[in-house]
Amino acid sequence: MKKLACQDIGLNCGYIIEGKSDEDIVKSAEQHIWEIHAIKQEEITSEMKAKIKQNIRNS
Numbered sequence: 567m568k569k570l571a572c573q574d575i576g577l578n579c580g581y582i583i584e585g586k587s588d589e590d591i592v593k594s595a596e597q598h599i600w601e602i603h604a605i606k607q608e609e610i611t612s613e614m615k616a617k618i619k620q621n622i623r624n625s
Protein backbone atom coordinates (compact mmCIF):
# COMPACT_ATOMS: atom_id res chain seq x y z
CA MET A 567 0.00 0.00 0.00
CA LYS A 568 1.03 3.58 -0.63
CA LYS A 569 0.01 6.79 1.03
CA LEU A 570 0.12 10.53 0.62
CA ALA A 571 -0.53 13.18 3.26
CA CYS A 572 -2.66 15.99 1.88
CA GLN A 573 -0.60 18.54 3.82
CA ASP A 574 2.51 17.37 1.94
CA ILE A 575 1.05 18.76 -1.25
CA GLY A 576 0.67 22.18 0.32
CA LEU A 577 -2.88 22.11 1.64
CA ASN A 578 -3.82 22.75 5.24
CA CYS A 579 -5.52 19.41 5.76
CA GLY A 580 -4.96 16.30 7.88
CA TYR A 581 -6.29 13.82 5.32
CA ILE A 582 -4.19 10.81 4.33
CA ILE A 583 -4.82 9.39 0.86
CA GLU A 584 -4.16 5.66 0.52
CA GLY A 585 -3.92 3.50 -2.55
CA LYS A 586 -2.41 0.42 -4.16
CA SER A 587 -0.22 2.21 -6.67
CA ASP A 588 1.08 5.66 -7.54
CA GLU A 589 -1.62 5.92 -10.21
CA ASP A 590 -4.27 5.03 -7.65
CA ILE A 591 -2.98 7.73 -5.28
CA VAL A 592 -2.96 10.36 -8.02
CA LYS A 593 -6.59 9.55 -8.90
CA SER A 594 -7.71 9.58 -5.26
CA ALA A 595 -5.78 12.78 -4.62
CA GLU A 596 -7.47 14.52 -7.54
CA GLN A 597 -10.86 13.38 -6.24
CA HIS A 598 -10.08 14.48 -2.68
CA ILE A 599 -8.74 17.85 -3.82
CA TRP A 600 -11.98 18.43 -5.70
CA GLU A 601 -14.39 17.17 -3.04
CA ILE A 602 -12.73 18.78 -0.03
CA HIS A 603 -10.77 21.69 -1.42
CA ALA A 604 -12.97 22.59 -4.41
CA ILE A 605 -10.00 22.57 -6.78
CA LYS A 606 -10.95 21.09 -10.15
CA GLN A 607 -8.71 18.58 -11.86
CA GLU A 608 -7.89 21.11 -14.58
CA GLU A 609 -7.01 23.71 -11.94
CA ILE A 610 -4.38 21.52 -10.30
CA THR A 611 -1.05 23.17 -11.07
CA SER A 612 1.91 21.27 -12.45
CA GLU A 613 3.71 22.19 -9.22
CA MET A 614 0.99 20.49 -7.20
CA LYS A 615 1.07 17.44 -9.49
CA ALA A 616 4.83 17.20 -8.99
CA LYS A 617 4.32 17.42 -5.22
CA ILE A 618 1.75 14.63 -5.35
CA LYS A 619 4.23 12.34 -7.13
CA GLN A 620 7.19 13.34 -4.93
CA ASN A 621 5.37 12.76 -1.65
CA ILE A 622 3.87 9.31 -2.26
CA ARG A 623 5.29 6.99 0.41
CA ASN A 624 5.17 3.26 0.99
CA SER A 625 3.03 2.40 3.98
Ligand SMILES: [Zn+2]
Pocket residue numbers: 572573577578579580581598599602603
Ligand atom coordinates in the same frame (compact mmCIF):
# COMPACT_ATOMS: atom_id res chain seq x y z
ZN1 LIG B 1 -7.06 17.62 1.85
